[in-house]
Amino acid sequence: MAAINLNINGKKQVLDIDPKTPVLWVLRDHLNLVGTKFGCGVAQCGACTIHVNGNAVRSCILPVSQIENKEVITIEGLSEDGDHPVQKAWLEHDVAQCGYCQTGQIMTAAALLKSNPSPSDEDIENTMNGNICRCATYLRIKAAIKTAANS
Amino acid sequence: MTQVKTTINRRSFIKASALAGGGLMLSFSWLAGCKPKDEALLTVPEEWFEFNSYIKIGNNGVVTLMSPNPEFGSNVKTSMPMILADELDVDWKNVIVQQADFYPERYDRQFTGGSQGIRQGWKPLRTAGATARQMLIDASAKQWNVPAKEITTEAGMLHHKSSGKKAGYGEMASLAATLPIPAEVAVKDVGDFKIIGTSRKNVEGKNIVTGKPLFGIDHKVEGMLIAMIVHPPFGMMIKSLDASSVKSMPGIKDAFTIKTLTEDYERNGFDTTSFLELGVIVGNTTWEVMNAKKALKVKFELMPEYSMTMQQFGRGKVTAIMPKGLESTEGHRTEMAKASKRKGDILRKDGNPEAAFKNAAKVLERTYSAPHLAHNTMEPANCFANVTADKAEIYGPIQAPGFITDTLAARLGLPKEKIHIRLARMGGGFGVRAYGHHLVEAAVISQQVKAPVKLIYTREDDMTYGIYRPAYTATYRAALDKDNNLIAFHVKGGGIPEHPIHANRFPAGAVDNYLAEGWAIPSNITIGAFRAPRSNFNAAAEQSFLDELAELVGKDPIDFRLELLERAKNNPVGKDNDYDPDRYAGVLKLVKEKSNWSQTPANVSRGVAAYFCHNTYVAEVVDLKLAGNNPVIENVIAAVDCGIVVNPDAAKNMGEGGIIDGIGNALFGELTFKDGVPDKNNFHQYKMIRQKESPKKIEVHFVKNEEDPTGLGEPLFPPVFAAVANALYQATGKRYYDQPFAKHVEMSPSRM
Numbered sequence A: 001m002a003a004i005n006l007n008i009n010g011k012k013q014v015l016d017i018d019p020k021t022p023v024l025w026v027l028r029d030h031l032n033l034v035g036t037k038f039g040c041g042v043a044q045c046g047a048c049t050i051h052v053n054g055n056a057v058r059s060c061i062l063p064v065s066q067i068e069n070k071e072v073i074t075i076e077g078l079s080e081d082g083d084h085p086v087q088k089a090w091l092e093h094d095v096a097q098c099g100y101c102q103t104g105q106i107m108t109a110a111a112l113l114k115s116n117p118s119p120s121d122e123d124i125e126n127t128m129n130g131n132i133c134r135c136a137t138y139l140r141i142k143a144a145i146k147t148a149a150n151s
Numbered sequence B: 001m002t003q004v005k006t007t008i009n010r011r012s013f014i015k016a017s018a019l020a021g022g023g024l025m026l027s028f029s030w031l032a033g034c035k036p037k038d039e040a041l042l043t044v045p046e047e048w049f050e051f052n053s054y055i056k057i058g059n060n061g062v063v064t065l066m067s068p069n070p071e072f073g074s075n076v077k078t079s080m081p082m083i084l085a086d087e088l089d090v091d092w093k094n095v096i097v098q099q100a101d102f103y104p105e106r107y108d109r110q111f112t113g114g115s116q117g118i119r120q121g122w123k124p125l126r127t128a129g130a131t132a133r134q135m136l137i138d139a140s141a142k143q144w145n146v147p148a149k150e151i152t153t154e155a156g157m158l159h160h161k162s163s164g165k166k167a168g169y170g171e172m173a174s175l176a177a178t179l180p181i182p183a184e185v186a187v188k189d190v191g192d193f194k195i196i197g198t199s200r201k202n203v204e205g206k207n208i209v210t211g212k213p214l215f216g217i218d219h220k221v222e223g224m225l226i227a228m229i230v231h232p233p234f235g236m237m238i239k240s241l242d243a244s245s246v247k248s249m250p251g252i253k254d255a256f257t258i259k260t261l262t263e264d265y266e267r268n269g270f271d272t273t274s275f276l277e278l279g280v281i282v283g284n285t286t287w288e289v290m291n292a293k294k295a296l297k298v299k300f301e302l303m304p305e306y307s308m309t310m311q312q313f314g315r316g317k318v319t320a321i322m323p324k325g326l327e328s329t330e331g332h333r334t335e336m337a338k339a340s341k342r343k344g345d346i347l348r349k350d351g352n353p354e355a356a357f358k359n360a361a362k363v364l365e366r367t368y369s370a371p372h373l374a375h376n377t378m379e380p381a382n383c384f385a386n387v388t389a390d391k392a393e394i395y396g397p398i399q400a401p402g403f404i405t406d407t408l409a410a411r412l413g414l415p416k417e418k419i420h421i422r423l424a425r426m427g428g429g430f431g432v433r434a435y436g437h438h439l440v441e442a443a444v445i446s447q448q449v450k451a452p453v454k455l456i457y458t459r460e461d462d463m464t465y466g467i468y469r470p471a472y473t474a475t476y477r478a479a480l481d482k483d484n485n486l487i488a489f490h491v492k493g494g495g496i497p498e499h500p501i502h503a504n505r506f507p508a509g510a511v512d513n514y515l516a517e518g519w520a521i522p523s524n525i526t527i528g529a530f531r532a533p534r535s536n537f538n539a540a541a542e543q544s545f546l547d548e549l550a551e552l553v554g555k556d557p558i559d560f561r562l563e564l565l566e567r568a569k570n571n572p573v574g575k576d577n578d579y580d581p582d583r584y585a586g587v588l589k590l591v592k593e594k595s596n597w598s599q600t601p602a603n604v605s606r607g608v609a610a611y612f613c614h615n616t617y618v619a620e621v622v623d624l625k626l627a628g629n630n631p632v633i634e635n636v637i638a639a640v641d642c643g644i645v646v647n648p649d650a651a652k653n654m655g656e657g658g659i660i661d662g663i664g665n666a667l668f669g670e671l672t673f674k675d676g677v678p679d680k681n682n683f684h685q686y687k688m689i690r691q692k693e694s695p696k697k698i699e700v701h702f703v704k705n706e707e708d709p710t711g712l713g714e715p716l717f718p719p720v721f722a723a724v725a726n727a728l729y730q731a732t733g734k735r736y737y738d739q740p741f742a743k744h745v746e747m748s749p750s751r752m
């Protein structure tokens, strides 16, 4: 166990925890932030994507010790009320089917647009390739990212 | 307007309401979460008035509609209430949708699967909406002292034209809810629909994009423990479990084994359990339990053969055998090749196929195969359970709650009425969540540890637990006379552990001499429904075969099918043909038009396929090209006849999903086994279709008609397998018989 200084969605707190615990489970089990999803646990599906210092990161393989004093944003902190341009575009295109993968998709997309505000189709395909959607909403994901890029 | 009989009986309804334990409790935050749109309009009413199991109207005119069926992504939580709202004649923006609990006394069919939600919900939902509307009219007639038939409704308002009287539904709700339920009510004519047929956004959209706790896996209560399972390979069972190997690990409460079924329990077909005994670890947090799961010492031993009694749909009581032994895909293939050569059970026979084949000028024979598939829902199996001495509370992802309550009652030793199942939004289902073994496991664990428990499968558990799409093969034969007329058709299909054949489907009915045979090889690797069961293989095989056959007789593949359908319409062969040739031909004609079939776009190769399953007709054209040996799908054009389309944009979304899922499984889907162990256990090994392999474009076109609506979750999935195979043939000059296709894709030397 160790005391870890966290900065999640702008909230600073200290958590006494096994430093090897993946951030995914810290969020879900300890901090009640369940918007970040468990899909594979081995960085293959993207369901657990969060932002660490602005970069999209798979939280299922990231030990909590690695985010000490870093700025972490989860889906719950992406916007005040679901009004981030990517979230709005997602609603406009009614992307979701089951919805399980979508918070991870949105976090990956939001990080992409931050670093590349007008991505090409190829940029979108390459970046989003790490996020599986079993319901296969891929075309709407791509369309929504383009809408968000233009907004 | 059409008159329909109402079946709602006030007395049974009131009894059911009382059982529900009183009024509906609402909080502001809940209300904020579920409104479809326009936040300003919805406020919490002071009082709710219940009209029937589906409809509550507040004194301020806000309407709560209960969505009966579990939601797994097919958007029934939006489209089923749309049907209610249209007949009730309310403004969609004043509607709040709430997920109903599993409640068989109140709702007819709380089952999500078989693409039946909308089809079977259509009449009850329309009747429930129209009944409440009529009661509001009757109340106004009473209050205003005017004839009921002079009162009209619109968007939640009641009008009496000649007197100029009008009122909102909310004002009349308290009186209306006490009136007798009319024996017969009028439902709208199709042309009068205002909500049905218009695109409405997913009522959960906002909750999904903001990461609200919607899923079973998100559930948490005070004092809840986390549980995980350990299961043996197929064909094995637990010999011993050493709890002391993990008990001193941080956060671990206990480790033990559980029996998943009561001895001699008569199964119902949806309570498939892959393993009769499981290892269980219980602890405080997921990560701690995951660590213990890795450290747990558990030994397995060979499982002897066992048999079980099952009640199966349409088949009554059957005894199923679970053979012993450690099975491998290689062995399966050898067994299947042998079985293919033997005679199968005759499923349908028309004319004299043996003689026709003997006298044929030409015979085409081809064999197709497809492997086991894992469903791989993005949300792994999980369930919350809190079982106390006298009741069980269950909350988790389940498509078919009605099929697991008896199993739960028997296993827990509790009366059925004491088992309360709440329906979580599912992170995908695809058939596998019709099997509620995870509910039973969570409940048994909770009962044992005497605490609320959330059971979570790891991805590895979820992928290796079983309940897979079976492995199939089928040999198709066609006999042609000297003028290339199709005189006989023979299909013999089999699988592990069931055959895929739907004997009465096209082209049965279109050929004078027809024979369908089926065979099966028992296996201890469990199987279950997978998006369009059996159809997902049949369409692939049969529609590839018809493509090759059309080529052999020198006909355009669409025209060839249309000719057969013409025959089936004008002079059908045999009885029980399971399709309407006109509607089948209709989707082929529509896809021909929309794809501009005669003009293949530059630089692509095209394939077509059509199929009818789950009451919906679909034809699809795939345009693809190759980048090296990788297929790149440029466009998919689908034509669909599902009758009235309730929510068009959501219907397209479902269609796109089915098509991409089909392409993914056709190209990559495969689960193989070695000595009872699946060769893949996570996504680094199991290739799922991703963004890069998805088609660049998909068009979904609907046939416009006024037929009652049918479902869309499955029908667009099966034909795309064949459309891909047929397009790949055009691209490479090579036919694709064995799924998954991607590993076989290569140019034939003649085309290089």
Ligand code: FES
Binding pocket: A037, A038, A039, A040, A041, A042, A043, A044, A045, A046, A047, A048, A049, A058, A059, A060, A061
């Ligand atoms: S759960 Fe982290 S990538 Fe899948």
Ligand code: FES
Binding pocket: A096, A097, A098, A099, A100, A101, A102, A132, A133, A134, A135, A136, A137, B073, B378, B427, B428
């Ligand atoms: S919407 Fe279901 S997994 Fe993406």
